[in-house]
Amino acid sequence: MTRGLYTLVCAQFLSAFGDNAILFIVIAIVLKAPHFGTWYIPALQSAFLVAFVVLTPWVGSMADRYAKPRVLLIANLIKALGGLIIFFGIEPLIGYAVIGIGAATYSPAKYGIIPELTSTDKLVKANGWVEGATISAILFGTIGGAWLADLSVDYAVISVIIIYFISGMITYFIPAKRKGTTSETSGWSTLMFWIRDLLKISRARHVLLALSLFWACAATLRVVLVAWVPEVLDKHSATDIAQLTLFMAIGIIIGASLVPRLIPLDRIRRTRYSAYAMGTLFILLAYATNVQEAQAILLLIGITGGIFVVPLNAAIQQAGFDTVGSGSAVAVQNFFQNSAILASMAIYTFAAGHGVGPIITIVVLGAVVWMMTLLVSWRIIWRRPR
Numbered sequence: 001m002t003r004g005l006y007t008l009v010c011a012q013f014l015s016a017f018g019d020n021a022i023l024f025i026v027i028a029i030v031l032k033a034p035h036f037g038t039w040y041i042p043a044l045q046s047a048f049l050v051a052f053v054v055l056t057p058w059v060g061s062m063a064d065r066y067a068k069p070r071v072l073l074i075a076n077l078i079k080a081l082g083g084l085i086i087f088f089g090i091e092p093l094i095g096y097a098v099i100g101i102g103a104a105t106y107s108p109a110k111y112g113i114i115p116e117l118t119s120t121d122k123l124v125k126a127n128g129w130v131e132g133a134t135i136s137a138i139l140f141g142t143i144g145g146a147w148l149a150d151l152s153v154d155y156a157v158i159s160v161i162i163i164y165f166i167s168g169m170i171t172y173f174i175p176a177k178r179k180g181t182t183s184e185t186s187g188w189s190t191l192m193f194w195i196r197d198l199l200k201i202s203r204a205r206h207v208l209l210a211l212s213l214f215w216a217c218a219a220t221l222r223v224v225l226v227a228w229v230p231e232v233l234d235k236h237s238a239t240d241i242a243q244l245t246l247f248m249a250i251g252i253i254i255g256a257s258l259v260p261r262l263i264p265l266d267r268i269r270r271t272r273y274s275a276y277a278m279g280t281l282f283i284l285l286a287y288a289t290n291v292q293e294a295q296a297i298l299l300l301i302g303i304t305g306g307i308f309v310v311p312l313n314a315a316i317q318q319a320g321f322d323t324v325g326s327g328s329a330v331a332v333q334n335f336f337q338n339s340a341i342l343a344s345m346a347i348y349t350f351a352a353g354h355g356v357g358p359i360i361t362i363v364v365l366g367a368v369v370w371m372m373t374l375l376v377s378w379r380i381i382w383r384r385p386r
Contacts, residue, residue: 060331251302282366
């Protein structure tokens, strides 16, 4: 662990704290306003993710062309602008979409800078620190955002804007290394080039598929909980929902801390066991009948999720570092992951609109995790690209 990596962890914690706090602030606004329909929460999540798909070619190139700490600063300023839009009473979907633009810009630089700050043999551990900071931010951001929104929505939004500014200032202390790549082709042509080169590598193909599956199911579960908690557990405030998701966040922190000892980069195929366990836990969660059961199962889902995702992030960064560039590889990863999440959000919105309840939805998510893990895991060839 270097000083630059510690600084990145601090900046990432604050920026991710703001992302999750603002989400639950807007959820609080929706729950307090009866004119918002059940479609609004998944639409809100979709608005945030559109930028990750549309802007993928340009933000990945930016992360590799310019000094990544400066990209992180710009991204935080864009997020602050989105917070101002919400503060001034403009449509929350628009404000959250602007925050999504900032997040899409932030992500390739955040993950792409890790190989510049540490050695290959420490890459999984470094990712564990960054992922742990992210999930800690989810933990405190969800609780803090919901709690602040219950006190005052305006005060909560102002607090998040200030946090984005502080995170941006911290990035000045991260060592800047400029790679200096350029491209005369269009953004989408460049993206297709990155995708083609990465998909030539068997390891990268399967990692991208596995990560897309994980994040699609995790994002859908997070949205489904907004409907499942009131229906099954009879809890109706944003704070109640945030306190429950707290246990999943704690679990991911535990999983991220355990994974360097359990799964080194050359034994990454072991992640399939955590995926099987996660799928089983999804199904058990659907039939939980009280808060204590739900808390315990969500904790275990978080642990298995942390063990699953951290080594895969390290693998795709290493594949990119050896080929198209780590920032570009993370941009491709974001493109696939968020395309999968948008598709899952669309399916869930359609299903909910046609009367499919949250219990059935969670069971289906668990079954999908199981089936896809079974299909993919035995075909993976874990070799570092030459």
